[in-house]
Amino acid sequence: MAETRRGRGPSPQKTAETQARICEAALTRFLSEGFERTRMLDVARDAGLAKGTLYLYFPTKEALFEGVVTEMLGGAVERFDLEPPGEDEPTLDFVLRAMMPLVTDEQAELRQALFRLILSEGQRFPEVLVAYRKVALDPVLAAARRIGARARSRGEIQSDALERLPMLLLAPGVLVTMWNHLFPGEALEPSDLFRSYLGLLFDEADSDRRRGQQ
Amino acid sequence: MAETRRGRGPSPQKTAETQARICEAALTRFLSEGFERTRMLDVARDAGLAKGTLYLYFPTKEALFEGVVTEMLGGAVERFDLEPPGEDEPTLDFVLRAMMPLVTDEQAELRQALFRLILSEGQRFPEVLVAYRKVALDPVLAAARRIGARARSRGEIQSDALERLPMLLLAPGVLVTMWNHLFPGEALEPSDLFRSYLGLLFDEADSDRRRGQQ
Amino acid sequence: MAETRRGRGPSPQKTAETQARICEAALTRFLSEGFERTRMLDVARDAGLAKGTLYLYFPTKEALFEGVVTEMLGGAVERFDLEPPGEDEPTLDFVLRAMMPLVTDEQAELRQALFRLILSEGQRFPEVLVAYRKVALDPVLAAARRIGARARSRGEIQSDALERLPMLLLAPGVLVTMWNHLFPGEALEPSDLFRSYLGLLFDEADSDRRRGQQ
Amino acid sequence: MAETRRGRGPSPQKTAETQARICEAALTRFLSEGFERTRMLDVARDAGLAKGTLYLYFPTKEALFEGVVTEMLGGAVERFDLEPPGEDEPTLDFVLRAMMPLVTDEQAELRQALFRLILSEGQRFPEVLVAYRKVALDPVLAAARRIGARARSRGEIQSDALERLPMLLLAPGVLVTMWNHLFPGEALEPSDLFRSYLGLLFDEADSDRRRGQQ
DNA sequence: GATGAATGAGGTTTCATTCAT
């Protein structure tokens, strides 16, 4: 609506596109090379820009990092909302349905890479860390806690561990992120790992799990 | 005693000391700053040496990294041998006794830092990665697999997940390493986390676990 | 005129000027100090630039050397084409007219310095050596060989030495290059040396030569 | 004689041997690498010594260079004495007999390498240059001048060039030194070159020269 | 005398950042 501009001057649309190209290029570099080894020149080139232009959008490399990562967090990547389980749905089934996408959907790899990046560089960027915590982590932890409570109240597990330490539900996600990064040659299948993990928690027998997979 | 000297020249003993000082300084820097941000000059200074002296021991920064990290692996840090469980000892107890030290003993923090370091820089140092895998990881995975088999054969768990994916037993270790690095202000207690995790796997009730803790 | 600008950014003209300034500065340093003792910082300063700018034009000191020297060879310095002798022109006169400029013209000193440089550093820069051979040396040798053949066919000399070993005609050039470099205080006059040399070859009497000089 | 020493203290003999080993090692390095690229450590190692020991003999790298090169000049390498020609011996034959060894005897290569070294580094070491001039060059030039005078007085050549510019007689020596250094793959035979050169000067016909070679 | 660990000045090279066009 208020987006109409008088003809002269820079087009806000083109600017937005450029910004997007920069972010994409920068994220890719940061993910694959880390912060220190990423060169501004490469980001600019990847984005199809001259070096100086990059500085019109981000005044320093640190700002580029913070901007790109937090924008990514603000974007669609990390939204997580738990729809309620069916009345009689076993919690195992519900978790598979609700949380598995976190490690299997099309953005799963990006999500994992982002996590590794924040793990590596987070100390230097406290604001990024806070944003990540708030936007990406806390909602998932809250969901995990509710799941733990539901499972215990239904007698599916005995322990209150998931309520006290909800991050335990994410442990296999962290594990697979690390493992597949370190040993891509013998990568684990995230869905298999996650399902097996839940099988352990809910003490499902082998035969059941395999049927379930089917 | 058997220290036969070739009469003249500097002492080989001092050399060993110097090497040790370098390694300690370098490891500390690498752990706290990462590879790129660690400067040779700082390592030298931390070790009480001039820049050039460092290069008498390690010809490049890469060599310093590889040398220090693999030496650390070869040292006492990562040794892991599983003593056999008692005849009737519950697997839960056995695991707590046998594996818990990995996350709680005095070297646990160093071990965790080393893991993070290899996670961050491993891609650039394939040999370090291979060494880590062989020395630190595989023995623990083999132990985890045996534990999983024993637990299933004794009917303590239903799933064969730990046999197929033994790294699942390490998941809370990975989790706590990452968590405490990212959020030192709300650090998790590794022993609590590990115990709770095992409680989930072996479906121990809350009261039991809490008694156990006592 | 045909200088179509892509509208924005720095001028390609200035770049060419800078390149020229670098080459001039570098060549001067290399000639007077040799490769090893030439410091990049000095080249940069001589060219009126900061250190880093030099690296925009040449990525290493080796590349600077190769670039500057081969460009020099490609330039006007070493071109040599033998115009044909007059029908009845004595070969002695012809050689004086045709080859003497190699040691007397305004570029003679540069040519000599370049030769000394390639002599000193050529082993480390095989490509420079090859280029020098092809561009500067072979054309002159071919001319020398033709001159030798002509002189013998006209009975001016008896020996076929110049045809088999045409570099002999260049011997005094090499000599004067070395001599004047080593003993600038008692420098030889290249034209005198060359003329005297030819006098020896063509067995001219003193009186004749002196008349010729006149 | 006066060399007898009281028993205690360092053996002057061993010292002399060590000095000789150092000189040999240093000269080899200087010849093959040049002054700048020669490292003291390598010289020491080549001489079978520790770095520090080298400094007991020569206090700096410059001193090592000067010492080694001038000692070499003082040694047997560059002595040159012209025995008188036979009464009726053609000057061509005499020169071949008297001067050819300069480019063909067993020390010829060393002599050539030394010349190249002094050519490259001489500017930085004026004393070396002076010594070389006095010890190696001037005697040969004086001989060349006498040879030129004899040849002219006997009518074998017309020109007085060799008397005025006696270094012309050495031109092929300089030439072959340079050529074989630059193009070892197509090295010239020094004796062939020198003989051919003299053939040109004394205007010997091809057939004669070839007979002479035989 | 001999050693080689230690030193640090000095050189090369990189790259985030600026700014005239």
Added chain:
DNA sequence: GATGAATGAAACCTCATTCAT
């Protein structure tokens, strides 16, 4: 807005020289 040449601080690494043993 966009460009990329220019800058120079900062890092890596080398090697002549010293000196305690």
